Amino acid sequence: MIRFENVHKTYKSGSDALRGVSFKINDGDFVFVIGKSGSGKSTLIKLITREEKPSDGYVLMDRFPISKMQSALVPVLRRHIGMIFQDFRLIESKTVFENVAFAGEIIGMPPKKLSQMVEIVLGVVDLRHKAQAMPLELSGGEQQRVAIARAMVNDPKLIVADEPTGNLDPQTSESIMALLEEINRNGTTVVICTHDSNLVDRMKKRVIEIEDGLIIRDELASGYCGHREAKSNVEEGEKK
Amino acid sequence: MSGRAFLNSVREGFKGIFRHPLVTVASVTTILLMLLLMAAFFVFSANVRSIMKKVSQQPPIEVYMKLSGTKEERDSVKIFLEANPGAILSYEELTPEQNYHRFRENLGSGSTILDNFDYNTYLPYTFHVQLTDPSYADEVVIYLEAIPGVKKVMQERSVMLFLAEATKWVNVSTLLAFVVLFLISMFIISNMVRISVYSRATEISIMKFVGATPGYIRLPYVVEGAIVGLISAICAWGIAHLAYSELFDMMMKDVSGSSYYSLVPVNSLTFWVLLICLVLGVVIGSVGSGVAVRKYIMV
Numbered sequence: 133m134i135r136f137e138n139v140h141k142t143y144k145s146g147s148d149a150l151r152g153v154s155f156k157i158n159d160g161d162f163v164f165v166i167g168k169s170g171s172g173k174s175t176l177i178k179l180i181t182r183e184e185k186p187s188d189g190y191v192l193m194d195r196f197p198i199s200k201m202q203s204a205l206v207p208v209l210r211r212h213i214g215m216i217f218q219d220f221r222l223i224e225s226k227t228v229f230e231n232v233a234f235a236g237e238i239i240g241m242p243p244k245k246l247s248q249m250v251e252i253v254l255g256v257v258d259l260r261h262k263a264q265a266m267p268l269e270l271s272g273g274e275q276q277r278v279a280i281a282r283a284m285v286n287d288p289k290l291i292v293a294d295e296p297t298g299n300l301d302p303q304t305s306e307s308i309m310a311l312l313e314e315i316n317r318n319g320t321t322v323v324i325c326t327h328d329s330n331l332v333d334r335m336k337k338r339v340i341e342i343e344d345g346l347i348i349r350d351e352l353a354s355g356y357c358g359h360r361e362a363k364s365n366v367e368e369g370e371k372k
Numbered sequence: 373m374s375g376r377a378f379l380n381s382v383r384e385g386f387k388g389i390f391r392h393p394l395v396t397v398a399s400v401t402t403i404l405l406m407l408l409l410m411a412a413f414f415v416f417s418a419n420v421r422s423i424m425k426k427v428s429q430q431p432p433i434e435v436y437m438k439l440s441g442t443k444e445e446r447d448s449v450k451i452f453l454e455a456n457p458g459a460i461l462s463y464e465e466l467t468p469e470q471n472y473h474r475f476r477e478n479l480g481s482g483s484t485i486l487d488n489f490d491y492n493t494y495l496p497y498t499f500h501v502q503l504t505d506p507s508y509a510d511e512v513v514i515y516l517e518a519i520p521g522v523k524k525v526m527q528e529r530s531v532m533l534f535l536a537e538a539t540k541w542v543n544v545s546t547l548l549a550f551v552v553l554f555l556i557s558m559f560i561i562s563n564m565v566r567i568s569v570y571s572r573a574t575e576i577s578i579m580k581f582v583g584a585t586p587g588y589i590r591l592p593y594v595v596e597g598a599i600v601g602l603i604s605a606i607c608a609w610g611i612a613h614l615a616y617s618e619l620f621d622m623m624m625k626d627v628s629g630s631s632y633y634s635l636v637p638v639n640s641l642t643f644w645v646l647l648i649c650l651v652l653g654v655v656i657g658s659v660g661s662g663v664a665v666r667k668y669i670m671v
Binding site for chain 1: 574577579583585586588670
């Protein structure tokens, strides 16, 4: 469970990235965070992974009070989060298998168990046959699937994806989203930051829209531009 | 950090040496040159200290007995000198006859004018005293002057003070040089490693995102630095040993080992040079690397 309570984030330059953001994401949710460039959505993701600290307010993920957390505990928090990036961030000198195993090695997973886990997650992303390939030998979609496998290998409770389809063609983007949806169906919470309106419209998941550091829309089963019929969570909150 | 994660990290450190061979060679060369300078300074200062010690133990104090002095009075001087082994390294009693012969030797071909010299009438008994340390001189002189039968005690005070002061300065400057060279090498090695760290910035950022602790990220670099330091230390010791052996053979060809200006034997210094190179090399390499990576591992 992720909870933001009146969270503000002001950078050293003086720019207000978030100006009093509050929302809650339950375990097993699938959430899109959308908004224009500079709206504050990346900052929101960075606060979840504790790349940034909030200037004010309260951020909680499960038992981790992120806003007040000591630096020494940050690695422990991140072991519960799988991260996926637009630029894949694979290590070019390592094979697909080694890239995926890397995340498990770091937390000291026994080699036998790690090897089994890597086989499983490569099976999930349908790349078992490319285990010994180098990242640069793969297509963009395949590289992103390796990144998803790496995010999954430690069996995280939450997967955070920052523009995961930003560098992919529509067809590949569909397959990546289908994969993330499948992972979500198995109980992992998924938070995706994206610009891809087609995907958001088609998947009909919860959408949190941010503009100028404020949440202007938080709708369940919504699209990129919202829908009139669905009840806005924000409005509901205001009535309460 | 679990034991397995620790071993992984150490293994990565070993791999790192071969990952960027040019950076490794540059780092080894840098530390090696610094260690060579330190070794050269150590060898130089050890020799200076040795020479100064030997010179300071030269009879800096000469005790002249009265011409009418008795055997008992000379014995009291001997008793005093033998009772202070901490300050007195050795002493020699010279009879008027021995003094006469030395005097003749010093005059060389002109010594014939002393042929009929009555040394028993004009020359006293003397004592040549060698001190363990020149700083004892003042105290020893005061005691000797107080002994009955002693006419005068001569000491080369300015030479003694210079030697005491010079020994102190050589020690201080050795220490200072070590500190300065240590800091310079740390700075250089830190910048060298930064290049290696920069080229692996993506890997480090991924490590951070998957939950690696700062210690886990830092350890391979520290291990890598320690190995680089170790290799540099062994090379520096080898070069220093060979160079000093050559120098020793060259300079000591016509010099007796007991001469004041003889160099410290190679075998007496080689172990200390090795120890200094190993300790400093490993510390410079590992700490320099650890410092370089610090900025990149902040979570």
